Amino acid sequence: MEIRRADMIADELEEAVFAGEFGDGDRLDEVKLAAQFGVSRTPLREAFQRLIASGLAEQIPRRGVFVRQPGPVELMEMFETMAEIEGVCGRLAAMRISEQAIDVLVEANVRCQQAIDNSDVDDYYRENEYFHHYIYKQSGNSFLEQEALRLHRRLKPFRRHQLRFRGRMAQSMAEHVAIVAALKEGDPDKAAQALRGHVAIQGEKFHLLMSSLKTAAQ
Amino acid sequence: MEIRRADMIADELEEAVFAGEFGDGDRLDEVKLAAQFGVSRTPLREAFQRLIASGLAEQIPRRGVFVRQPGPVELMEMFETMAEIEGVCGRLAAMRISEQAIDVLVEANVRCQQAIDNSDVDDYYRENEYFHHYIYKQSGNSFLEQEALRLHRRLKPFRRHQLRFRGRMAQSMAEHVAIVAALKEGDPDKAAQALRGHVAIQGEKFHLLMSSLKTAAQ
DNA sequence: AATCTAATTCTTGTATACAAGATCGTTGAC
DNA sequence: GTCAACGATCTTGTATACAAGAATTAGATT
Numbered sequence: 001m002e003i004r005r006a007d008m009i010a011d012e013l014e015e016a017v018f019a020g021e022f023g024d025g026d027r028l029d030e031v032k033l034a035a036q037f038g039v040s041r042t043p044l045r046e047a048f049q050r051l052i053a054s055g056l057a058e059q060i061p062r063r064g065v066f067v068r069q070p071g072p073v074e075l076m077e078m079f080e081t082m083a084e085i086e087g088v089c090g091r092l093a094a095m096r097i098s099e100q101a102i103d104v105l106v107e108a109n110v111r112c113q114q115a116i117d118n119s120d121v122d123d124y125y126r127e128n129e130y131f132h133h134y135i136y137k138q139s140g141n142s143f144l145e146q147e148a149l150r151l152h153r154r155l156k157p158f159r160r161h162q163l164r165f166r167g168r169m170a171q172s173m174a175e176h177v178a179i180v181a182a183l184k185e186g187d188p189d190k191a192a193q194a195l196r197g198h199v200a201i202q203g204e205k206f207h208l209l210m211s212s213l214k215t216a217a218q
Numbered sequence: 219m220e221i222r223r224a225d226m227i228a229d230e231l232e233e234a235v236f237a238g239e240f241g242d243g244d245r246l247d248e249v250k251l252a253a254q255f256g257v258s259r260t261p262l263r264e265a266f267q268r269l270i271a272s273g274l275a276e277q278i279p280r281r282g283v284f285v286r287q288p289g290p291v292e293l294m295e296m297f298e299t300m301a302e303i304e305g306v307c308g309r310l311a312a313m314r315i316s317e318q319a320i321d322v323l324v325e326a327n328v329r330c331q332q333a334i335d336n337s338d339v340d341d342y343y344r345e346n347e348y349f350h351h352y353i354y355k356q357s358g359n360s361f362l363e364q365e366a367l368r369l370h371r372r373l374k375p376f377r378r379h380q381l382r383f384r385g386r387m388a389q390s391m392a393e394h395v396a397i398v399a400a401l402k403e404g405d406p407d408k409a410a411q412a413l414r415g416h417v418a419i420q421g422e423k424f425h426l427l428m429s430s431l432k433t434a435a436q
Numbered sequence: 437a438a439t440c441t442a443a444t445t446c447t448t449g450t451a452t453a454c455a456a457g458a459t460c461g462t463t464g465a466c
Numbered sequence: 467g468t469c470a471a472c473g474a475t476c477t478t479g480t481a482t483a484c485a486a487g488a489a490t491t492a493g494a495t496t
Contacts, residue, residue, distance in 0.1 A: 053271030061221045077361035088302040143295035
Protein backbone atom coordinates (compact mmCIF):
# COMPACT_ATOMS: atom_id res chain seq x y z
CA MET A 1 0.00 0.00 0.00
CA GLU A 2 2.60 2.51 1.02
CA ILE A 3 4.65 2.92 -2.10
CA ARG A 4 5.33 6.58 -1.54
CA ARG A 5 8.77 7.32 -0.18
CA ALA A 6 7.39 10.62 1.09
CA ASP A 7 4.93 8.82 3.37
CA MET A 8 7.53 6.52 4.81
CA ILE A 9 9.84 9.46 5.39
CA ALA A 10 7.04 11.37 7.11
CA ASP A 11 6.49 8.41 9.42
CA GLU A 12 10.17 8.06 10.15
CA LEU A 13 10.63 11.74 10.80
CA GLU A 14 7.61 11.78 13.09
CA GLU A 15 9.02 8.83 14.96
CA ALA A 16 12.36 10.59 15.22
CA VAL A 17 10.74 13.72 16.60
CA PHE A 18 8.75 11.66 19.11
CA ALA A 19 11.87 9.80 20.10
CA GLY A 20 13.53 13.10 20.86
CA GLU A 21 16.19 12.71 18.18
CA PHE A 22 15.61 16.35 17.36
CA GLY A 23 15.61 19.07 19.97
CA ASP A 24 13.27 22.01 20.05
CA GLY A 25 14.20 24.52 17.37
CA ASP A 26 16.39 22.16 15.37
CA ARG A 27 16.23 22.86 11.69
CA LEU A 28 15.29 20.01 9.41
CA ASP A 29 17.97 20.24 6.77
CA GLU A 30 16.51 19.30 3.41
CA VAL A 31 19.73 18.39 1.67
CA LYS A 32 21.21 16.53 4.62
CA LEU A 33 18.07 14.51 5.22
CA ALA A 34 17.67 13.92 1.49
CA ALA A 35 21.14 12.43 1.40
CA GLN A 36 20.40 10.44 4.56
CA PHE A 37 17.25 8.92 3.11
CA GLY A 38 18.80 8.60 -0.31
CA VAL A 39 16.13 10.64 -2.07
CA SER A 40 15.80 14.08 -3.58
CA ARG A 41 14.39 17.06 -1.73
CA THR A 42 10.95 16.68 -3.25
CA PRO A 43 9.58 13.81 -1.14
CA LEU A 44 11.20 15.29 1.94
CA ARG A 45 9.45 18.59 1.49
CA GLU A 46 6.14 16.78 1.16
CA ALA A 47 6.86 14.90 4.35
CA PHE A 48 7.66 18.17 6.11
CA GLN A 49 4.19 19.51 5.36
CA ARG A 50 2.72 16.63 7.31
CA LEU A 51 4.83 17.27 10.36
CA ILE A 52 3.92 20.92 10.15
CA ALA A 53 0.21 20.18 9.95
CA SER A 54 0.51 17.89 12.98
CA GLY A 55 2.20 20.63 14.94
CA LEU A 56 5.45 18.69 15.21
CA ALA A 57 7.35 21.31 13.27
CA GLU A 58 7.03 24.91 12.26
CA GLN A 59 7.83 26.50 8.96
CA ILE A 60 9.27 29.96 8.58
CA PRO A 61 9.11 31.05 4.96
CA ARG A 62 12.47 31.22 3.22
CA ARG A 63 14.18 30.18 6.46
CA GLY A 64 13.33 26.52 6.86
CA VAL A 65 11.41 23.99 8.91
CA PHE A 66 12.11 23.74 12.63
CA VAL A 67 10.99 21.02 15.01
CA ARG A 68 8.76 22.01 17.87
CA GLN A 69 9.17 20.02 21.05
CA PRO A 70 6.70 20.80 23.81
CA GLY A 71 8.15 22.56 26.81
CA PRO A 72 7.11 21.82 30.40
CA VAL A 73 4.07 24.10 30.26
CA GLU A 74 2.72 22.77 26.99
CA LEU A 75 3.38 19.24 28.18
CA MET A 76 1.34 19.79 31.32
CA GLU A 77 -1.42 21.23 29.17
CA MET A 78 -1.31 18.22 26.90
CA PHE A 79 -1.50 15.84 29.83
CA GLU A 80 -4.39 17.78 31.31
CA THR A 81 -6.17 17.65 27.98
CA MET A 82 -5.50 13.94 27.73
CA ALA A 83 -6.96 13.42 31.21
CA GLU A 84 -10.07 15.36 30.29
CA ILE A 85 -10.50 13.54 26.99
CA GLU A 86 -10.12 10.20 28.69
CA GLY A 87 -12.70 11.37 31.16
CA VAL A 88 -15.02 12.17 28.28
CA CYS A 89 -14.44 8.73 26.77
CA GLY A 90 -15.29 7.24 30.15
CA ARG A 91 -18.43 9.35 30.44
CA LEU A 92 -19.73 8.19 27.08
CA ALA A 93 -18.55 4.63 27.58
CA ALA A 94 -20.43 4.39 30.88
CA MET A 95 -23.63 5.09 28.96
CA ARG A 96 -22.93 2.77 26.05
CA ILE A 97 -20.64 -0.06 27.05
CA SER A 98 -21.89 -3.64 26.74
CA GLU A 99 -21.50 -6.48 29.24
CA GLN A 100 -19.11 -8.25 26.90
CA ALA A 101 -16.97 -5.16 26.57
CA ILE A 102 -16.77 -4.90 30.36
CA ASP A 103 -15.60 -8.49 30.43
CA VAL A 104 -12.86 -7.59 27.97
CA LEU A 105 -11.70 -4.83 30.30
CA VAL A 106 -11.78 -7.16 33.27
CA GLU A 107 -9.62 -9.62 31.36
CA ALA A 108 -7.22 -6.86 30.36
CA ASN A 109 -6.89 -6.03 34.04
CA VAL A 110 -6.17 -9.65 34.86
CA ARG A 111 -3.29 -9.53 32.41
CA CYS A 112 -2.17 -6.24 33.94
CA GLN A 113 -2.12 -7.87 37.36
CA GLN A 114 -0.11 -10.79 36.00
CA ALA A 115 2.40 -8.35 34.57
CA ILE A 116 2.71 -6.74 38.00
CA ASP A 117 3.15 -10.15 39.65
CA ASN A 118 5.94 -10.83 37.16
CA SER A 119 7.33 -7.32 37.65
CA ASP A 120 7.22 -7.07 33.86
CA VAL A 121 7.02 -3.34 33.21
CA ASP A 122 6.94 -3.63 29.42
CA ASP A 123 4.13 -6.12 29.55
CA TYR A 124 2.19 -3.95 31.97
CA TYR A 125 2.75 -1.02 29.71
CA ARG A 126 1.36 -2.90 26.72
CA GLU A 127 -1.71 -4.17 28.57
CA ASN A 128 -2.32 -0.76 30.08
CA GLU A 129 -2.31 0.75 26.62
CA TYR A 130 -4.76 -1.84 25.40
CA PHE A 131 -7.04 -1.07 28.35
CA HIS A 132 -7.11 2.63 27.56
CA HIS A 133 -7.52 2.22 23.82
CA TYR A 134 -10.38 -0.15 24.45
CA ILE A 135 -12.14 2.43 26.58
CA TYR A 136 -11.72 5.02 23.83
CA LYS A 137 -13.48 2.64 21.52
CA GLN A 138 -16.28 2.04 24.00
CA SER A 139 -17.12 5.74 23.85
CA GLY A 140 -19.01 4.67 20.76
CA ASN A 141 -17.64 7.74 19.00
CA SER A 142 -14.93 6.87 16.54
CA PHE A 143 -14.06 10.49 15.85
CA LEU A 144 -13.40 11.01 19.56
CA GLU A 145 -11.57 7.70 19.62
CA GLN A 146 -9.22 8.84 16.88
CA GLU A 147 -8.55 12.14 18.63
CA ALA A 148 -7.83 10.31 21.86
CA LEU A 149 -5.49 7.91 20.08
CA ARG A 150 -3.69 10.78 18.42
CA LEU A 151 -2.99 12.57 21.68
CA HIS A 152 -2.18 9.33 23.47
CA ARG A 153 0.41 8.56 20.82
CA ARG A 154 1.86 12.03 21.02
CA LEU A 155 2.32 11.73 24.79
CA LYS A 156 3.63 8.19 24.70
CA PRO A 157 7.32 9.14 24.85
CA PHE A 158 6.68 11.21 27.96
CA ARG A 159 4.53 8.65 29.74
CA ARG A 160 7.04 5.88 29.40
CA HIS A 161 9.07 6.67 32.49
CA GLN A 162 6.22 7.14 34.86
CA LEU A 163 5.56 3.51 35.60
CA ARG A 164 9.09 2.65 36.52
CA PHE A 165 8.69 3.76 40.09
CA ARG A 166 7.91 1.96 43.28
CA GLY A 167 4.23 1.40 43.79
CA ARG A 168 3.10 3.17 40.61
CA MET A 169 2.00 -0.01 38.87
CA ALA A 170 0.02 -1.21 41.89
CA GLN A 171 -1.71 2.14 42.31
CA SER A 172 -2.42 2.35 38.59
CA MET A 173 -3.89 -1.14 38.77
CA ALA A 174 -6.21 -0.20 41.63
CA GLU A 175 -7.42 2.76 39.60
CA HIS A 176 -8.14 0.49 36.65
CA VAL A 177 -10.37 -1.61 38.87
CA ALA A 178 -12.24 1.46 40.06
CA ILE A 179 -12.70 2.61 36.47
CA VAL A 180 -14.18 -0.71 35.41
CA ALA A 181 -16.47 -0.65 38.45
CA ALA A 182 -17.77 2.79 37.50
CA LEU A 183 -18.35 1.64 33.93
CA LYS A 184 -20.16 -1.46 35.15
CA GLU A 185 -22.37 0.71 37.33
CA GLY A 186 -23.09 2.83 34.27
CA ASP A 187 -22.28 5.99 36.21
CA PRO A 188 -20.98 8.53 33.69
CA ASP A 189 -19.71 11.11 36.15
CA LYS A 190 -18.00 8.55 38.32
CA ALA A 191 -16.35 6.95 35.30
CA ALA A 192 -15.23 10.34 34.01
CA GLN A 193 -13.80 11.30 37.36
CA ALA A 194 -12.03 7.97 37.78
CA LEU A 195 -10.39 8.25 34.38
CA ARG A 196 -9.46 11.90 34.80
CA GLY A 197 -7.81 11.15 38.10
CA HIS A 198 -6.05 8.11 36.69
CA VAL A 199 -4.50 9.99 33.80
CA ALA A 200 -3.90 13.37 35.40
CA ILE A 201 -0.38 14.38 36.30
CA GLN A 202 -0.42 15.26 39.96
CA GLY A 203 1.66 14.91 43.09
CA GLU A 204 4.57 12.55 42.60
CA LYS A 205 3.93 12.08 38.88
CA PHE A 206 4.58 15.74 38.27
CA HIS A 207 8.09 15.51 39.61
CA LEU A 208 8.78 12.33 37.69
CA LEU A 209 7.70 14.02 34.47
CA MET A 210 9.82 17.06 35.11
CA SER A 211 12.93 15.07 35.90
CA SER A 212 12.44 12.92 32.80
CA LEU A 213 12.17 16.13 30.80
CA LYS A 214 15.52 17.34 32.00
CA THR A 215 17.29 14.13 31.00
CA ALA A 216 15.57 14.15 27.61
CA ALA A 217 16.54 17.76 26.96
CA GLN A 218 20.26 17.06 26.84
CA MET B 219 5.06 36.58 6.13
CA GLU B 220 3.31 34.15 3.88
CA ILE B 221 5.41 34.20 0.76
CA ARG B 222 4.89 30.55 -0.02
CA ARG B 223 2.35 29.94 -2.74
CA ALA B 224 1.96 26.43 -1.34
CA ASP B 225 0.70 27.81 1.98
CA MET B 226 -1.80 30.11 0.37
CA ILE B 227 -3.02 27.29 -1.84
CA ALA B 228 -3.37 25.03 1.19
CA ASP B 229 -5.48 27.70 2.88
CA GLU B 230 -7.62 28.22 -0.18
CA LEU B 231 -8.13 24.53 -0.74
CA GLU B 232 -9.05 24.03 2.89
CA GLU B 233 -11.54 26.83 2.64
CA ALA B 234 -12.97 25.31 -0.52
CA VAL B 235 -13.36 21.93 1.16
CA PHE B 236 -15.04 23.57 4.16
CA ALA B 237 -17.31 25.52 1.86
CA GLY B 238 -18.42 22.29 0.28
CA GLU B 239 -17.02 23.16 -3.13
CA PHE B 240 -15.78 19.61 -3.30
CA GLY B 241 -17.98 16.65 -2.59
CA ASP B 242 -16.95 13.53 -0.72
CA GLY B 243 -14.66 11.40 -2.86
CA ASP B 244 -13.85 14.11 -5.37
CA ARG B 245 -10.37 13.79 -6.71
CA LEU B 246 -8.10 16.81 -6.40
CA ASP B 247 -6.71 17.04 -9.90
CA GLU B 248 -3.11 18.22 -9.73
CA VAL B 249 -2.84 19.53 -13.27
CA LYS B 250 -6.24 21.18 -13.32
CA LEU B 251 -5.71 22.90 -9.99
CA ALA B 252 -2.17 23.84 -10.96
CA ALA B 253 -3.54 25.58 -14.03
CA GLN B 254 -6.28 27.16 -11.95
CA PHE B 255 -3.83 28.60 -9.45
CA GLY B 256 -1.32 29.40 -12.13
CA VAL B 257 1.48 27.35 -10.58
CA SER B 258 3.22 24.08 -11.20
CA ARG B 259 2.26 20.83 -9.51
CA THR B 260 4.97 21.12 -6.89
CA PRO B 261 3.39 23.66 -4.53
CA LEU B 262 0.03 21.99 -5.00
CA ARG B 263 1.33 18.63 -3.91
CA GLU B 264 2.80 20.23 -0.81
CA ALA B 265 -0.53 21.82 -0.06
CA PHE B 266 -2.23 18.44 -0.46
CA GLN B 267 -0.10 16.97 2.29
CA ARG B 268 -1.52 19.50 4.70
CA LEU B 269 -5.09 18.69 3.84
CA ILE B 270 -4.28 15.02 4.21
CA ALA B 271 -2.71 15.51 7.61
CA SER B 272 -5.76 17.48 8.75
CA GLY B 273 -8.04 14.67 7.66
CA LEU B 274 -9.68 16.79 4.98
CA ALA B 275 -8.46 14.56 2.21
CA GLU B 276 -7.15 11.07 1.75
CA GLN B 277 -4.32 9.91 -0.41
CA ILE B 278 -4.31 6.62 -2.25
CA PRO B 279 -0.85 5.90 -3.59
CA ARG B 280 -0.55 6.14 -7.36
CA ARG B 281 -4.27 6.97 -7.58
CA GLY B 282 -4.55 10.49 -6.27
CA VAL B 283 -5.85 12.64 -3.45
CA PHE B 284 -9.54 12.55 -2.64
CA VAL B 285 -11.49 14.91 -0.42
CA ARG B 286 -13.17 13.43 2.60
CA GLN B 287 -16.41 15.09 3.62
CA PRO B 288 -17.91 13.81 6.84
CA GLY B 289 -21.10 11.83 6.45
CA PRO B 290 -24.05 12.11 8.85
CA VAL B 291 -22.59 9.64 11.34
CA GLU B 292 -19.16 11.23 11.48
CA LEU B 293 -20.76 14.63 11.69
CA MET B 294 -22.81 13.62 14.70
CA GLU B 295 -19.67 12.22 16.27
CA MET B 296 -17.84 15.46 15.63
CA PHE B 297 -20.62 17.51 17.18
CA GLU B 298 -20.74 15.22 20.18
CA THR B 299 -16.99 15.56 20.58
CA MET B 300 -17.29 19.33 20.26
CA ALA B 301 -19.96 19.37 22.97
CA GLU B 302 -17.78 17.32 25.27
CA ILE B 303 -14.71 19.44 24.63
CA GLU B 304 -16.64 22.61 25.27
CA GLY B 305 -17.85 20.99 28.45
CA VAL B 306 -14.26 20.35 29.42
CA CYS B 307 -13.34 23.96 28.68
CA GLY B 308 -16.21 25.02 30.89
CA ARG B 309 -15.13 22.68 33.67
CA LEU B 310 -11.62 24.09 33.72
CA ALA B 311 -12.78 27.66 33.19
CA ALA B 312 -15.11 27.41 36.19
CA MET B 313 -12.09 26.69 38.35
CA ARG B 314 -9.85 29.35 36.86
CA ILE B 315 -11.82 32.22 35.42
CA SER B 316 -11.32 35.71 36.84
CA GLU B 317 -13.95 38.31 37.71
CA GLN B 318 -12.85 40.46 34.80
CA ALA B 319 -13.17 37.58 32.38
CA ILE B 320 -16.71 36.94 33.61
CA ASP B 321 -17.47 40.57 32.92
CA VAL B 322 -16.20 40.13 29.39
CA LEU B 323 -18.59 37.22 28.90
CA VAL B 324 -21.46 39.24 30.35
CA GLU B 325 -20.70 42.02 27.88
CA ALA B 326 -20.53 39.56 25.02
CA ASN B 327 -23.97 38.37 26.01
CA VAL B 328 -25.26 41.92 26.02
CA ARG B 329 -24.10 42.26 22.43
CA CYS B 330 -25.70 38.92 21.63
CA GLN B 331 -28.99 40.19 23.04
CA GLN B 332 -28.71 43.37 20.99
CA ALA B 333 -28.20 41.27 17.88
CA ILE B 334 -31.35 39.33 18.72
CA ASP B 335 -33.27 42.56 19.28
CA ASN B 336 -32.10 43.69 15.85
CA SER B 337 -32.83 40.27 14.37
CA ASP B 338 -29.27 40.39 13.04
CA VAL B 339 -28.34 36.76 12.58
CA ASP B 340 -24.85 37.44 11.27
CA ASP B 341 -24.06 39.70 14.17
CA TYR B 342 -25.41 37.16 16.65
CA TYR B 343 -23.32 34.52 14.96
CA ARG B 344 -20.19 36.62 15.33
CA GLU B 345 -20.79 37.47 18.96
CA ASN B 346 -21.70 33.88 19.75
CA GLU B 347 -18.41 32.74 18.28
CA TYR B 348 -16.53 35.27 20.36
CA PHE B 349 -18.32 34.05 23.49
CA HIS B 350 -17.30 30.46 22.86
CA HIS B 351 -13.74 31.22 21.88
CA TYR B 352 -13.38 33.30 24.99
CA ILE B 353 -14.48 30.38 27.15
CA TYR B 354 -11.93 28.14 25.45
CA LYS B 355 -9.29 30.64 26.45
CA GLN B 356 -10.55 30.76 30.03
CA SER B 357 -9.84 27.05 30.35
CA GLY B 358 -6.33 28.29 31.04
CA ASN B 359 -5.01 25.54 28.81
CA SER B 360 -3.87 26.86 25.47
CA PHE B 361 -3.31 23.41 24.03
CA LEU B 362 -6.93 22.54 24.77
CA GLU B 363 -7.93 25.95 23.46
CA GLN B 364 -6.23 25.26 20.14
CA GLU B 365 -7.87 21.86 19.84
CA ALA B 366 -11.26 23.39 20.57
CA LEU B 367 -10.68 26.12 18.01
CA ARG B 368 -9.64 23.57 15.42
CA LEU B 369 -12.78 21.50 15.81
CA HIS B 370 -14.98 24.57 16.09
CA ARG B 371 -13.60 25.82 12.81
CA ARG B 372 -14.09 22.46 11.17
CA LEU B 373 -17.75 22.38 12.20
CA LYS B 374 -18.42 25.98 11.33
CA PRO B 375 -19.94 25.30 7.91
CA PHE B 376 -22.41 22.86 9.42
CA ARG B 377 -23.37 25.06 12.35
CA ARG B 378 -24.21 28.01 10.18
CA HIS B 379 -27.79 27.05 9.38
CA GLN B 380 -28.84 26.13 12.86
CA LEU B 381 -29.52 29.61 14.12
CA ARG B 382 -31.78 30.63 11.29
CA PHE B 383 -34.84 29.13 12.88
CA ARG B 384 -37.57 30.56 14.99
CA GLY B 385 -36.69 30.77 18.65
CA ARG B 386 -33.22 29.25 18.31
CA MET B 387 -31.42 32.52 18.99
CA ALA B 388 -33.51 33.25 22.07
CA GLN B 389 -32.98 29.78 23.49
CA SER B 390 -29.29 29.90 22.71
CA MET B 391 -29.12 33.24 24.49
CA ALA B 392 -30.80 31.84 27.60
CA GLU B 393 -28.27 29.03 27.65
CA HIS B 394 -25.43 31.53 27.45
CA VAL B 395 -26.77 33.23 30.55
CA ALA B 396 -26.93 29.93 32.40
CA ILE B 397 -23.37 29.13 31.36
CA VAL B 398 -22.05 32.44 32.68
CA ALA B 399 -23.98 31.88 35.92
CA ALA B 400 -22.36 28.48 36.40
CA LEU B 401 -18.93 29.95 35.71
CA LYS B 402 -19.57 32.78 38.16
CA GLU B 403 -20.57 30.24 40.80
CA GLY B 404 -17.35 28.41 40.08
CA ASP B 405 -19.19 25.14 39.75
CA PRO B 406 -17.19 22.97 37.32
CA ASP B 407 -19.76 20.24 36.81
CA LYS B 408 -22.60 22.68 36.31
CA ALA B 409 -20.58 24.70 33.81
CA ALA B 410 -19.59 21.55 31.96
CA GLN B 411 -23.15 20.34 31.79
CA ALA B 412 -24.45 23.72 30.66
CA LEU B 413 -21.92 23.92 27.84
CA ARG B 414 -22.42 20.31 26.78
CA GLY B 415 -26.13 20.84 26.57
CA HIS B 416 -25.72 24.11 24.74
CA VAL B 417 -23.52 22.67 22.02
CA ALA B 418 -24.98 19.19 21.73
CA ILE B 419 -27.12 18.35 18.74
CA GLN B 420 -30.40 17.08 20.03
CA GLY B 421 -34.11 17.26 19.34
CA GLU B 422 -34.94 19.85 16.73
CA LYS B 423 -31.32 20.67 15.97
CA PHE B 424 -30.75 17.13 14.75
CA HIS B 425 -33.36 17.49 12.04
CA LEU B 426 -32.05 20.88 11.02
CA LEU B 427 -28.57 19.49 10.64
CA MET B 428 -29.75 16.53 8.62
CA SER B 429 -31.81 18.63 6.25
CA SER B 430 -28.92 21.07 5.74
CA LEU B 431 -26.77 18.06 4.92
CA LYS B 432 -29.08 16.97 2.15
CA THR B 433 -29.06 20.37 0.51
CA ALA B 434 -25.29 20.59 0.82
CA ALA B 435 -24.80 17.19 -0.74
CA GLN B 436 -26.18 18.17 -4.12
C1' DA C 437 39.14 46.74 16.99
C1' DA C 438 34.51 47.31 15.60
C1' DT C 439 31.15 47.96 12.15
C1' DC C 440 29.09 48.65 7.83
C1' DT C 441 28.86 46.98 3.13
C1' DA C 442 29.30 44.20 -0.84
C1' DA C 443 30.10 39.93 -2.91
C1' DT C 444 29.83 35.07 -2.42
C1' DT C 445 27.65 31.01 -0.93
C1' DC C 446 23.73 28.48 0.81
C1' DT C 447 18.99 27.38 1.18
C1' DT C 448 14.45 27.58 -0.03
C1' DG C 449 10.56 27.73 -3.35
C1' DT C 450 8.93 26.57 -7.75
C1' DA C 451 9.20 24.78 -12.51
C1' DT C 452 10.31 21.22 -15.50
C1' DA C 453 11.75 16.54 -16.86
C1' DC C 454 11.36 11.80 -16.63
C1' DA C 455 10.07 7.10 -15.06
C1' DA C 456 6.61 3.92 -13.68
C1' DG C 457 2.05 2.57 -12.34
C1' DA C 458 -3.03 3.25 -13.38
C1' DT C 459 -6.78 4.08 -16.53
C1' DC C 460 -9.15 3.57 -20.68
C1' DG C 461 -10.25 2.08 -25.15
C1' DT C 462 -9.61 -1.11 -28.76
C1' DT C 463 -9.12 -5.39 -30.68
C1' DG C 464 -9.60 -10.16 -30.81
C1' DA C 465 -11.16 -14.61 -29.03
C1' DC C 466 -14.83 -17.34 -27.37
C1' DG D 467 -22.51 -10.06 -26.85
C1' DT D 468 -19.17 -10.65 -23.19
C1' DC D 469 -14.80 -10.76 -21.62
C1' DA D 470 -9.76 -10.81 -21.73
C1' DA D 471 -5.45 -9.00 -23.32
C1' DC D 472 -2.85 -5.46 -25.10
C1' DG D 473 -1.42 -0.89 -26.21
C1' DA D 474 -2.01 4.12 -25.91
C1' DT D 475 -2.72 7.76 -22.77
C1' DC D 476 -2.97 9.89 -18.44
C1' DT D 477 -1.49 10.60 -13.69
C1' DT D 478 1.41 10.23 -10.02
C1' DG D 479 5.96 10.15 -7.70
C1' DT D 480 10.56 11.62 -7.78
C1' DA D 481 14.69 13.87 -9.66
C1' DT D 482 16.78 17.79 -11.42
C1' DA D 483 17.14 22.65 -12.82
C1' DC D 484 16.75 27.30 -11.91
C1' DA D 485 15.46 31.71 -9.59
C1' DA D 486 15.35 34.53 -5.59
C1' DG D 487 15.79 35.50 -0.76
C1' DA D 488 18.87 34.63 3.45
C1' DA D 489 23.17 33.92 5.60
C1' DT D 490 27.97 34.55 5.65
C1' DT D 491 32.33 36.15 4.89
C1' DA D 492 35.80 39.38 3.39
C1' DG D 493 37.09 43.85 2.83
C1' DA D 494 36.87 48.69 3.48
C1' DT D 495 36.11 52.47 6.56
C1' DT D 496 35.99 54.80 10.94
